[in-house]
Amino acid sequence: MRGGTSKGAYFLADDLPAEPASRDALLLRVMGSPDERQIDGLGGAHPLTSKVAVVAPSTAPNADVDYLFLQVGVDKPEVSDRQNCGNILAGVGPFAVERGLVPAGEERTSVRIRMVNTGDHATATFPTPGGRVRYTGDAEISGVPGTAAPVVIEFPPGAGKLLPTGNVRDEIDGTPVTCVDNGMPTVLVEAASLKVSGYEPPAELEADQELADRLRVIRLEAARLMGLGDVSNATVPKLSLLAPPREGGAITTRTFIPVRCHPSIGVLGAASVAAGLRIDGGVGADLAALDADSDRVRIEHPTGFLDIESSLGTTPAGLPTARRTAVVRTARKIFDGLVFPRSAETAEIPPHPQGGQG
Ligand code: NQM
Numbered sequence: 001m002r003g004g005t006s007k008g009a010y011f012l013a014d015d016l017p018a019e020p021a022s023r024d025a026l027l028l029r030v031m032g033s034p035d036e037r038q039i040d041g042l043g044g045a046h047p048l049t050s051k052v053a054v055v056a057p058s059t060a061p062n063a064d065v066d067y068l069f070l071q072v073g074v075d076k077p078e079v080s081d082r083q084n085c086g087n088i089l090a091g092v093g094p095f096a097v098e099r100g101l102v103p104a105g106e107e108r109t110s111v112r113i114r115m116v117n118t119g120d121h122a123t124a125t126f127p128t129p130g131g132r133v134r135y136t137g138d139a140e141i142s143g144v145p146g147t148a149a150p151v152v153i154e155f156p157p158g159a160g161k162l163l164p165t166g167n168v169r170d171e172i173d174g175t176p177v178t179c180v181d182n183g184m185p186t187v188l189v190e191a192a193s194l195k196v197s198g199y200e201p202p203a204e205l206e207a208d209q210e211l212a213d214r215l216r217v218i219r220l221e222a223a224r225l226m227g228l229g230d231v232s233n234a235t236v237p238k239l240s241l242l243a244p245p246r247e248g249g250a251i252t253t254r255t256f257i258p259v260r261c262h263p264s265i266g267v268l269g270a271a272s273v274a275a276g277l278r279i280d281g282g283v284g285a286d287l288a289a290l291d292a293d294s295d296r297v298r299i300e301h302p303t304g305f306l307d308i309e310s311s312l313g314t315t316p317a318g319l320p321t322a323r324r325t326a327v328v329r330t331a332r333k334i335f336d337g338l339v340f341p342r343s344a345e346t347a348e349i350p351p352h353p354q355g356g357q358g
Pocket of ligand 1: 005006047048084085086087088184235238257265266267268269270
């Protein structure tokens with residue numbers, strides 16, 4: 001399924017090995033990793049198209065389904081559950097209905113999702129006229145051609161710490177940063193403080209070795225301050241370079257996830273940027289053009305913009321906390337069937353199955 005601006009393979013948990021090491025070994029073969037072209041599997045040769053959702057009926061009383069997100073390395077034999085993904089999240093509700101985990105409503109269906117990676121929750125609402133998921137519609141999101149049915153995603157008030165280092169600002173390697181987590185640990189850095197404009201195309205930024213070196217140093221130290229430990233082989237935290245808006249939005253972003261520069265921006269990454277901009281004294285707050293009368297924050301990115309509804313409250317201790325976060329995405333079923341993973345060294349090529357879905 002395409003979920004937002006990402007694409008992944010969605011599985012029922014029951015169709016995969018329960019034991020994580022066996023599951024991950026199978027998923028590497030399914031996606032064709034490690035190989036920079038992922039030529040022998042389903043992966044699309046980019047982190048944004050090398051993603052997996054594992055969906056199961058929820059064991060939580062306040063959720064319908066559990067969604068575990070797995071990032072499958074492209075050229076490295078790695079499968080990581082250390083980050084969540086709000087784009088792939090957009091396909092989870094429709095998938096749950098397609099697989100009969102949640103009954104479809106007559107007009108629309110709301111699916112309450114527990115995001116296993118973080119323990120956070122989300123509710124996705126999408127059209128199901130006549131009890132079937134409808135994928136066509138008039139919602140448009142930057143980075144995806146054409147239009148599709150909207151998937152409205154609401155996140156409840158943040159349970160976690162919006163400022164994981166406990167500070168509004170930290171200084172790392174002489175660079176001011178704000179470390180924020182509204183669903184995705186993200187380091188906000190002013191582009192100008194890294195000697196780039198923040199308006200460069202992603203390929204130009206990815207080719208800048210000096211920038212890559214500085215971002216790596218900042219990321220490893222920021223992760224330590226955020227309590228994430230050693231993230232040398234992890235895909236969090238993300239780094240978002242900020243510059244003043246140019247297209248009528250609130251801010252311009254170039255987001256590293258963390259090595260490749262995102263052609264747009266992740267959903268939870270954008271939610272974290274949006275929340276960060278509302279924190280007085282945070283990096284980016286004085287670059288941002290925010291509408292004081294509206295929750296909407298338009299995040300500009302390399303292929304357009306992403307609108308996030310974001311409002312903050314204050315904890316009894318006086319710290320900022322996410323009150324409400326919401327976003328509209330689209331998703332689409334692209335293919336439904338059986339995948340034939342590359343066989344493990346010792347395994348035999350499986351016989352052609354006679355039905356079933358995986
Ligand atoms: O931040 C890319 C994506 C993402 C993650 C990444 C995402 C999110 O665009 O919620 O959606 O940051 O690795 O799929």
